[in-house]
Amino acid sequence: MEALDELQALIKKLPGMGEKSALRLSYHLIKTDESYNKALGNAIASIKEKIHPCPICGCYTEHETCIYCSDPSRDRSLLCIVEEPQDVLSIASSGAYNGLFHVLGGAINPLGGVGPDSLSFPQLVKRIDEGDFKEIIIATNPTEEGDTTALYIRHILQDRNLQLSRLASGLPIGGDLGYADKLTLLRSLRGRVRF
Amino acid sequence: MEALDELQALIKKLPGMGEKSALRLSYHLIKTDESYNKALGNAIASIKEKIHPCPICGCYTEHETCIYCSDPSRDRSLLCIVEEPQDVLSIASSGAYNGLFHVLGGAINPLGGVGPDSLSFPQLVKRIDEGDFKEIIIATNPTEEGDTTALYIRHILQDRNLQLSRLASGLPIGGDLGYADKLTLLRSLRGRVRF
Numbered sequence: 001m002e003a004l005d006e007l008q009a010l011i012k013k014l015p016g017m018g019e020k021s022a023l024r025l026s027y028h029l030i031k032t033d034e035s036y037n038k039a040l041g042n043a044i045a046s047i048k049e050k051i052h053p054c055p056i057c058g059c060y061t062e063h064e065t066c067i068y069c070s071d072p073s074r075d076r077s078l079l080c081i082v083e084e085p086q087d088v089l090s091i092a093s094s095g096a097y098n099g100l101f102h103v104l105g106g107a108i109n110p111l112g113g114v115g116p117d118s119l120s121f122p123q124l125v126k127r128i129d130e131g132d133f134k135e136i137i138i139a140t141n142p143t144e145e146g147d148t149t150a151l152y153i154r155h156i157l158q159d160r161n162l163q164l165s166r167l168a169s170g171l172p173i174g175g176d177l178g179y180a181d182k183l184t185l186l187r188s189l190r191g192r193v194r195f
Numbered sequence: 196m197e198a199l200d201e202l203q204a205l206i207k208k209l210p211g212m213g214e215k216s217a218l219r220l221s222y223h224l225i226k227t228d229e230s231y232n233k234a235l236g237n238a239i240a241s242i243k244e245k246i247h248p249c250p251i252c253g254c255y256t257e258h259e260t261c262i263y264c265s266d267p268s269r270d271r272s273l274l275c276i277v278e279e280p281q282d283v284l285s286i287a288s289s290g291a292y293n294g295l296f297h298v299l300g301g302a303i304n305p306l307g308g309v310g311p312d313s314l315s316f317p318q319l320v321k322r323i324d325e326g327d328f329k330e331i332i333i334a335t336n337p338t339e340e341g342d343t344t345a346l347y348i349r350h351i352l353q354d355r356n357l358q359l360s361r362l363a364s365g366l367p368i369g370g371d372l373g374y375a376d377k378l379t380l381l382r383s384l385r386g387r388v389r390f
Contacts, residue, residue, distance in 0.1 A: 001257050003238070003245035010235040015223055016216065026242070027281045028210055030255060034243045040205040041240025043198070045233045047224050050198035060225060062196050086222045 004030070056127070058103030058120055059088040068092065068101055075099045077134040081124065081153060083107045083141060091139060099137070102127065107145035108152055114145075116152060125156060135163040142169045142187070199225070251322070253298030253315055254283040263287065263296055270294045272329040276319065276348060278302045278336060286334060294332075297322065302340035303347055309340075311347060320351060330358040337364045337382070 004026055012022040029037055053059070054066035061067070068074060068088070078099025082088055088101045104119040128136070138153050140146035150166055157164060170188035171180055180188075199221055207217040224232055248254070249261035256262070263269060263283070273294025277283055283296045299314045323331070333348050335341035345361055352359060365383035366375055375383075 001246060001255060001262075003242060003257055004255065007238040007242055010231070010238050013231065013235075014220060016219075021211065023281065023284075024211075025209060027255075027279075029239055029242050030246050030280075036205070036208065037243055038240045040208075041236040041238070043202040043205050043236070044224055044239065045236025047198060047202055047221070048229045048232055051196060051225050060196060060199065060222075062198055084222075085225075086218065089218075 053085070053103070057088075057101045058105060058123075059085045059101055073098075077132060078137065079128070079131070079133045079135070080137040080139050082139045083146065083149070087139065097137075099135075104140075104149065107140055107143070107149040109145045109148075112145075119149075121152075121156060124153075128157065128160065128162070133162060135165060138164065138166040140166075142167075248280070248298070252283075252296045253300060253318075254280045254296055268293075272327060273332065274323070274326070274328045274330070275332040275334050277334045278341065278344070282334065292332075294330075299335075299344065302335055302338070302344040304340045304343075307340075314344075316347075316351060319348075323352065323355065323357070328357060330360060333359065333361040335361075337362075 007029065008019075008022045008026045011017055011025050012019065014022075017025075050062055051060050054061045054069055056065055056069040059066050059068065063070070075098050078097075079102055080091060080097060080099055081102045081104060082091065083104055083106055085103050088103060091097050091101070102120070102124050104121070104124070106114050106119055108114060108116055108119065136153075136157060138150045140149045140153075154164055168191065169184070170191055171177070171184060177185070202224065203214075203217045203221045206212055206220050207214065209217075212220075245257055246255050249256045249264055251260055251264040254261050254263065258265070270293050273292075274297055275286060275292060275294055276297045276299060277286065278299055278301055280298050283298060286292050286296070297315070297319050299316070299319070301309050301314055303309060303311055303314065331348075331352060333345045335344045335348075349359055363386060364379070365386055366372070366379060372380070
């Protein structure tokens with residue numbers, strides 16, 4: 001069946017989808033309510049028309065600027081630098097941060113062809129020079145690429161009078177020592193805190 | 196963001212999708228190529244217009260009848276009864292079966308509100324009475340509902356001169372005794388074959 005094969009092939013291109021799960025979803029979509037299929041189909045087809053990056057920070061928005069940049073109640077002396085737009089949501093929804101954001105658009109990964117030039121460092125430096133930030137929180141991922149990116153940010157910002165910090169690494173809350181990998185244990189030992 | 200929230204809510208309704216995976220897919224769709232989104236969106240929105248059940252066997256088709264019912268090279272003395280349309284594909288793609296199919300549309304599950312009346316038993320009996328079948332292979336799932344359905348099929352077909360068989364149950368190939376559940380081991384012991 002051409003239509004089914006086409007749908008399956010398209011679904012298979014989504015991240016985390018294999019041959020079987022794509023087929024299962026395709027069959028599910030033949031069984032579901034037609035109005036749901038139309039709604040989902042239209043939502044997918046039109047999402048890129050509705051959502052665009054905020055021209056200031058780079059996170060996604062439906063409006064001229066995002067809800068964080070346009071919110072006067074947020075602390076404009078704090079800037080949190082993240083890799084991807086979805087990281088903004090993760091940090092904002094933690095409830096522990098009330099400053100502004102900057103989305104780099106990825107992390108430095110020379111082997112993957114991502115150098116500093118492909119990320120939004122010029123915009124970052126410009127924002128910092130024109131703004132009134134006191135603390136910069138580097139919230140790149142605790143991976144090799146995230147570490148490299150954090151070092152690079154420290155390098156380009158070191159001459160400015162700013163407090164730089166980075167998210168703590170260690171054991172996840174609710175985790176189990178027995179399941180923690182060696183690197184996480186190493187980091188949580190090196191970064192041990194007074195108790 | 197309304198558009199993103201709506202997309203996430205719609206994706207979350209798909210089987211196997213949680214809050215996080217729906218969010219991850221939504222963000223992925225904002226980043227992907229627009230033409231891909233349009234193709235996927237249209238494929239989802241239009242799948243029910245293109246595909247319908249075969250009026251003879253009940254499996255899905257884009258044409259008047261399905262590729263199995265309309266294929267003159269298939270053995271018309273063999274009928275394989277399955278629960279769902281996707282089961283037809285699983286059995287056909289095993290390459291070990293060259294007969295016809297009949298899709299029940301589910302399995303008998305009194306607690307779930309599925310009685311024999313909601314499945315295609317009348318069509319099954321009519322097909323068997325009008326056809327020239329010699330063997331009926333019951334390929335319902337090896338679950339309580341599938342077992343009940345198999346017993347019911349045996350009950351309604353017992354007066355006819357037909358060979359009835361059911362798919363073998365036992366250890367999956369490539370499996371490991373240590374990981375097999377008790378019921379599977381019990382079935383594979385009871386159904387042990389001469390070697």
